[in-house]
Amino acid sequence: MPRRKAEQKQKTRDRILDAAEALFAQRGFEGVSVRQIMRKADADVSLAYYHFESKQDLFDQVMLRRADTLNSLRLEALEAVERDHTDDAPTVEEIIGAFTNPLLDLLASEHEEWKHYFQLIAQINSSTEWGGELMTRYFDPLVSRFIEALRKALPDCSEEDLFWSYHFLSGTLTLTFAETGRIDNLSGGVCRSSDMQSIAERMPAFLAAGFRALAQRR
Amino acid sequence: MPRRKAEQKQKTRDRILDAAEALFAQRGFEGVSVRQIMRKADADVSLAYYHFESKQDLFDQVMLRRADTLNSLRLEALEAVERDHTDDAPTVEEIIGAFTNPLLDLLASEHEEWKHYFQLIAQINSSTEWGGELMTRYFDPLVSRFIEALRKALPDCSEEDLFWSYHFLSGTLTLTFAETGRIDNLSGGVCRSSDMQSIAERMPAFLAAGFRALAQRR
């Protein structure tokens, strides 16, 4: 097994993925050309087709690259919370925290990379064209696991209310972590999209209250 | 003033706008070509450039066409709620209802047209590239008016909490009304994106509880 060469190849591949991730996040799949991606990656156009099958495949690999990391961290966080509750069930806040805290941690450690990734997810999640298959394939299994935990935390909540609550959460989450800057404009600088501290303090409380409101509905 | 001809022109213009709206909603600005739009509108390519300055202008006019209608209906609903409270302030639920009910009504009366429009808004709202200017220009003034009403309903709420609460609401709203079908997949058919009745019953309660949770935070 050649070492130097395989390493170099992986490095090039990652450079292409990074460039693609940033540009796709900014302008969407159709808004970016392979040529622009490779220019940003400082490599020849056709090199993209040596490392990837097609533009579509390149996009899929961008999505896949971080999906496993994210899913693992979230699952780990959920299991840690459950481990602390051997007899009783974790609270809604704790479960939502396990779902959102990994995102906050990742943004704190490697901000730019994950910011682009979350922007990409936000776009896909609110698109009818792409969202369906992609989100279902890579994220729904873990989401079902979280909903299962929430079901135990809210035993009186109906299935419909549970799914709708998660759906509302999903919209809040994807928009917030996309850091679109919308709130910066609207608030005239009072709030900043990138202020993860403020988000961590507020989002779980806001969403948990919503879950409880629907669960206690008659 | 010529009547028949001006009418025909307006009809053609609307046909182009309808086709563009549907396709932009489905695949985004860059994902659709002017030729595809005009094929769907059953008209020649260059006719697009007789009615509109450019592809970008066509997109802007698609956005503008329904913005005024939507803003007016929302403002009217808010003022109706305020009229019913001469001495005390409206509740958070009522204000949120005035913000969301017009969307439900429009979807009930002209479902397809407005569905495409809301899908378009959802895409723009969660995009860093386009969202900034467009949303700020056409919707933020009215949003500020709603936040003002919410401030009166929650006099103890800090400014930051108020803006963050609205931001969370905004994510929930745009995703939900885009009818992406995500919840249909996730729930295995228990919930349907197009079930406006279920949304009307749940969303205001969910969001109002969130607002109150942040307002009562110490």
Next chain:
DNA sequence: GGTCTTTTTCAACGATCGTTGAATATTAGT
């Protein structure tokens, strides 16, 4: 050093892109 395999570059393909100017069809005003 020479050979083989792997990585990168060069040059080009047909298709489609947004846009335009001139020609044609349709309607308005007289």
Next chain:
DNA sequence: ACTAATATTCAACGATCGTTGAAAAAGACC
């Protein structure tokens, strides 16, 4: 009916698109 104005079509432009095959460069193995 004739003319002027408006609405629509035809034909084409240069640019860029995603993608490919063959040549060149670089590292691995003997």
